[in-house]
Amino acid sequence: MAFVQGLAAGSRVLITGGLGFIGSNLARRLVDLGAEVTLLDSLIPEYGGNPFNVAGIRERVTVNISDVRDAHGMRYLVRNKDVLFNLAGQTSHVDSMLDPHTDLEINCRAQLSILESCRTHNPGIRVVFASTRQVYGRPERLPVDESHPLRPVDVNGINKMAGEWYHVLYNEVHDLRACALRLTNTYGPRMRVKDARQTFLGIWIRLLLEGKAFEVWEGAQLRDFTYVDDAVEALLLAAFSPEAWGRVFNLGGERAISLRQLAALLVEVAGGGEFTSSAYPVDRKRIDIGDYYADYGSIRCVLGWEPRVPLREGLARTLAYYRRHLPQYL
Numbered sequence: 001m002a003f004v005q006g007l008a009a010g011s012r013v014l015i016t017g018g019l020g021f022i023g024s025n026l027a028r029r030l031v032d033l034g035a036e037v038t039l040l041d042s043l044i045p046e047y048g049g050n051p052f053n054v055a056g057i058r059e060r061v062t063v064n065i066s067d068v069r070d071a072h073g074m075r076y077l078v079r080n081k082d083v084l085f086n087l088a089g090q091t092s093h094v095d096s097m098l099d100p101h102t103d104l105e106i107n108c109r110a111q112l113s114i115l116e117s118c119r120t121h122n123p124g125i126r127v128v129f130a131s132t133r134q135v136y137g138r139p140e141r142l143p144v145d146e147s148h149p150l151r152p153v154d155v156n157g158i159n160k161m162a163g164e165w166y167h168v169l170y171n172e173v174h175d176l177r178a179c180a181l182r183l184t185n186t187y188g189p190r191m192r193v194k195d196a197r198q199t200f201l202g203i204w205i206r207l208l209l210e211g212k213a214f215e216v217w218e219g220a221q222l223r224d225f226t227y228v229d230d231a232v233e234a235l236l237l238a239a240f241s242p243e244a245w246g247r248v249f250n251l252g253g254e255r256a257i258s259l260r261q262l263a264a265l266l267v268e269v270a271g272g273g274e275f276t277s278s279a280y281p282v283d284r285k286r287i288d289i290g291d292y293y294a295d296y297g298s299i300r301c302v303l304g305w306e307p308r309v310p311l312r313e314g315l316a317r318t319l320a321y322y323r324r325h326l327p328q329y330l
Helices: 001-010 021-033 069-076 093-098 100-121 157-173 200-209 228-240 259-270 297-303 311-329
Strands: 012-016 034-043 059-063 083-086 126-131 177-183 184-189 214-217 226-229 246-251 273-276
Touching: 001 021, 001 177, 001 228, 021 034, 021 083, 021 228, 034 297, 083 273, 093 100, 093 157, 100 126, 100 157, 100 228, 100 259, 126 157, 126 228, 126 259, 157 177, 177 228, 200 214, 200 259, 214 259, 226 228, 226 259, 226 311, 228 297, 246 297, 246 311, 259 311
Parallel strands: 012 034, 012 083, 034 059, 083 126, 126 177, 177 246, 184 226, 214 273
Antiparallel strands: none
16 A cells, blocks of 8 residues: 555545545545545435534545536536545435436436546546445345346446446546446444434444344345445555556455344444344335345455455444444434
8 A cells, every 4th residue: 555655645636425424534544645635525414424524634625515416516626636536426225216316316427427527627537436236236146246247126226337337438438547346335433323324234333322222124134344444445546556447346345244143243342232133124125135245356356455454343443433423423
């Protein structure tokens, strides 16, 4: 990562979704590396942006309250930037089924508009797009590598797949240096915990810290989890490594774990708490992908990335953060 530190220092960076979970953690890392950071966020209540996420660095970043669907604003914001971390998105799978047109506007149409702004106003910019493991749908084989068929099971997955491939296409056809990372369950400080729109682990943590039982649906499903600091390192490597351009990479976690085992581990790390098991709600069962865990061998081979924060340690750090700051996230 030493070469990233040298390249990031003094670089002009734009992060869409910059007041959100991953964007704000990335901003903190970039500020520490000496980058000039602009954060764009719409602060739409349902999407996870939170001004408290930049507490302590607010005077060291520029914040622009805007929407990625505003093509005029994006044309202005991408000018003179060296790197765009394109993280803004509608993340709720259930919301995408209830309001598919909004998901289409944010996760698909706006992505094309952003790339057009880059192509016409700053073709030298480097772009990293935050995609999702949801593009694979229900796995045919495990672990899932990048050659696995893409069969999304919800509107969100379809639109994220389109957004991802717009980035790959613009790299190949317009020489716009772009790549995509398929994120799995990213967790850690500053994630949304007041509901399950961003991740079920967030609502588990909130209820546990409030002294309430949290609910595990079925519980045998296998998942992998990426601590946010590890995801940030992957984003930085992708942005500053020419080997990444035009590529799509999986991220992953230390190991696969069942949701029931994860719940038990969370209670153990917290030093107490309880959970209940129940059947999957019908509306969510229809779009559940079953077992999933990633093969991240490609990014390890090409960029040297691998997860470094063990799940137990990541959960402990996350619990410690919300024990101090939970009211700021409710």
